[in-house]
Amino acid sequence: MVGYHCTGSAMGMIDVDIEMDVDIHANVPESVKSEEDFSIDNSYTEVSMGVTDILRTAANPLIGEVSQFELELDNANFNGSNTVDVAELANGSLDFGPIDIEDDDEVVGFRVPGESGIDVPLKAGDSGVIEVKPGEIVTEVEAGLAGIEIDVEVTCSPTEDKVLNEIPIEDDGNGEDPEPDPEEEALDAINEAGDAEEMQEALNNDDLGLDLSEFDELTEAEQAEVTNQMLDNRPSDGFADANAVNEALGEAISEVTEEPEEPGNGDNPEEEALQTVNDAETAKDMRAAIEDEELGLNLAAYNGRNTYQQNKIADHMLENRPEEDFADSEAVQDALNNANFELYISPTRPDDPVEDAFNAVNNAENAEDMQEALQNEDLGLNVGEYNQLSDDEKAEVAETVLDNRPDDDEGYPLPEDIQLALDNAVEAVEEDEDGQDGEDGEDGQDGEDGEDGQDGEDGEDGQDGEDGQDGEDGEDGQDGEDGEDGSDGDDGKDGKNNNGYKKDDQSSSGAVTKSDNNNGSGGSLPDTATTNPLFILLGSIMAVGGGALVFIRRKIMG
Numbered sequence: 021m022v023g024y025h026c027t028g029s030a031m032g033m034i035d036v037d038i039e040m041d042v043d044i045h046a047n048v049p050e051s052v053k054s055e056e057d058f059s060i061d062n063s064y065t066e067v068s069m070g071v072t073d074i075l076r077t078a079a080n081p082l083i084g085e086v087s088q089f090e091l092e093l094d095n096a097n098f099n100g101s102n103t104v105d106v107a108e109l110a111n112g113s114l115d116f117g118p119i120d121i122e123d124d125d126e127v128v129g130f131r132v133p134g135e136s137g138i139d140v141p142l143k144a145g146d147s148g149v150i151e152v153k154p155g156e157i158v159t160e161v162e163a164g165l166a167g168i169e170i171d172v173e174v175t176c177s178p179t180e181d182k183v184l185n186e187i188p189i190e191d192d193g194n195g196e197d198p199e200p201d202p203e204e205e206a207l208d209a210i211n212e213a214g215d216a217e218e219m220q221e222a223l224n225n226d227d228l229g230l231d232l233s234e235f236d237e238l239t240e241a242e243q244a245e246v247t248n249q250m251l252d253n254r255p256s257d258g259f260a261d262a263n264a265v266n267e268a269l270g271e272a273i274s275e276v277t278e279e280p281e282e283p284g285n286g287d288n289p290e291e292e293a294l295q296t297v298n299d300a301e302t303a304k305d306m307r308a309a310i311e312d313e314e315l316g317l318n319l320a321a322y323n324g325r326n327t328y329q330q331n332k333i334a335d336h337m338l339e340n341r342p343e344e345d346f347a348d349s350e351a352v353q354d355a356l357n358n359a360n361f362e363l364y365i366s367p368t369r370p371d372d373p374v375e376d377a378f379n380a381v382n383n384a385e386n387a388e389d390m391q392e393a394l395q396n397e398d399l400g401l402n403v404g405e406y407n408q409l410s411d412d413e414k415a416e417v418a419e420t421v422l423d424n425r426p427d428d429d430e431g432y433p434l435p436e437d438i439q440l441a442l443d444n445a446v447e448a449v450e451e452d453e454d455g456q457d458g459e460d461g462e463d464g465q466d467g468e469d470g471e472d473g474q475d476g477e478d479g480e481d482g483q484d485g486e487d488g489q490d491g492e493d494g495e496d497g498q499d500g501e502d503g504e505d506g507s508d509g510d511d512g513k514d515g516k517n518n519n520g521y522k523k524d525d526q527s528s529s530g531a532v533t534k535s536d537n538n539n540g541s542g543g544s545l546p547d548t549a550t551t552n553p554l555f556i557l558l559g560s561i562m563a564v565g566g567g568a569l570v571f572i573r574r575k576i577m578g
Contacts, residue, residue, distance in 0.1 A: 021041050021042070022044065022178055022180070023042075028175060036072075042068075042176075043068075047060065048187060052144040057141065057142070057143050060139070060185075061137070063139070064131060064133060064137040065089075066130075066131050071121055071128055078163040078172075082116075082121060082128060085116070089106040090155030091154065092153040096142050102257055104140055114132050116134065144189050147189050148188075150185075152185040152187070159174045203229075207265070209225060210228070211259055215251070220247045223250070228265060242277070253268055290314050290349060293309065294315065296309040296312065297315070303332075307330055318353060321357070327433035332372075336359035374399065374435070380393035381393040381394065382431030382432055387418045391417075394418060401435070413449045420449075421445050424444075
């Protein structure tokens with residue numbers, strides 16, 4: 021049993037990475053004679069392959085054909101080569117399938133060829149032991165996704181260095197090893213060279229019979245570069261013969277001496293188109309570049325996408341463009357197919373809430389649906405001015421955006437087109453609300469003066485306010501200084517005798533005295549007579565007047 025690791029892809033839509041076990045059967049002779057023609061008979065394989073999600077999804081039932089099945093030979097050859105392709109000997113009979121893959125299957129098995137086996141003719145070497153080893157297997161598998169039929173090329177390489185068969189070569193009977201072949205020894209030196217110096221020494225061996233005329237004209241640096249390329253390009257099992265060495269030498273010399281064509285010189289339109297892809301900086305640039313017919317890309321799946329989806333594919337290609345740029349149009353095609361698969365076909369494709377929100381706008385059937393779609397935050401619109409509108413105005417905006425949506429299968433091509441439509445609709449609603457200012461009208465004539473109005477009736481007197489609290493008694497004032505004595509008054513006239521009063525000679529002081537004559541009819545005033553009654557009268561009048569003023573003041577304040 022030989023373990024193989026298998027990989028493959030197609031149009032960027034399907035990627036295969038599986039493990040496979042191959043059991044190789046054949047009838048092998050026990051021994052052969054030196055340089056004898058012999059064969060490995062009735063060879064066939066039994067394959068056991070791990071089932072993956074992509075295999076179950078895209079290649080069920082499993083149908084395919086083995087297009088290459090190599091065996092590596094040591095000390096034997098097939099038509100002079102150390103490699104034999106068994107598939108070439110089968111004449112296209114290495115088909116397999118259809119094989120149904122059930123949901124719970126972990127492995128799937130089949131036999132190649134389906135019946136009988138294949139005979140492989142070989143020629144033995146001079147002496148020693150022949151070793152047969154497993155080589156590379158290439159299989160074409162029929163697959164399909166999203167209604168697209170695709171043939172996937174799957175390449176399988178052995179995971180271990182294993183010998184399938186050992187066939188000893190019998191001695192020729194003379195007891196001596198055959199004479200060595202100088203050409204074979206020179207070829208071995210080429211295949212065993214470990215560095216550029218050893219490779220250059222091996223190339224200069226005349227036993228190989230190489231044409232070194234062009235090689236000898238190179239500079240030392242160029243010769244060293246050629247020998248390094250010979251090392252890099254040497255097959256894993258070595259060059260088969262001197263012709264293979266000579267062919268590889270010529271290719272290496274051409275690569276070293278040829279001047280690379282500068283892109284953009286107009287001589288190669290495909291190179292121009294490729295350079296445009298590698299120079300693209302935006303999704304719009306990338307879309308324009310991959311749509312250039314000069315690249316010759318298969319755009320069937322891409323053209324089936326709307327503008328928004330094409331932009332996503334272009335962005336994916338920009339993000340995954342190699343640092344050293346796309347080498348050729350085939351690399352661009354692989355990147356395009358891979359973007360389409362990962363974004364829209366793969367069972368593990370990522371969710372995109374922005375695309376869902378974008379599709380909701382283009383799928384809205386009425387203003388209510390459109391308003392809900394426009395307000396979805398996942399769409400990322402600038403709705404600052406829109407949010408300041410009333411509910412009726414928002415509904416009017418949604419109706420306008422719905423009416424202005426392009427009448428085709430796609431609708432608004434990109435989110436920025438939706439933003440522009442929204443802004444225009446909001447602006448239109450705001451203009452309708454404000455309206456344009458009209459011209460100022462002419463001044464009207466002055467109206468006639470109106471008649472004087474009647475006087476209003478007097479209002480009712482207010483209620484008396486409550487008495488305020490009595491104030492605190494003030495401090496007694498200080499006694500004033502005694503005034504100066506007044507001057508003496510004039511003497512009064514003498515009173516009539518017995519009939520009236522007369523003043524005392526000392527009446528200058530203002531005091532009233534008794535008359536000297538007590539016998540008159542008038543009589544004199546008693547000693548208790550004073551001016552106090554007059555003062556009492558004046559005080560009473562002032563008290564009554566003050567009380568009246570207080571009453572009037574309260575009426576006014578009330």
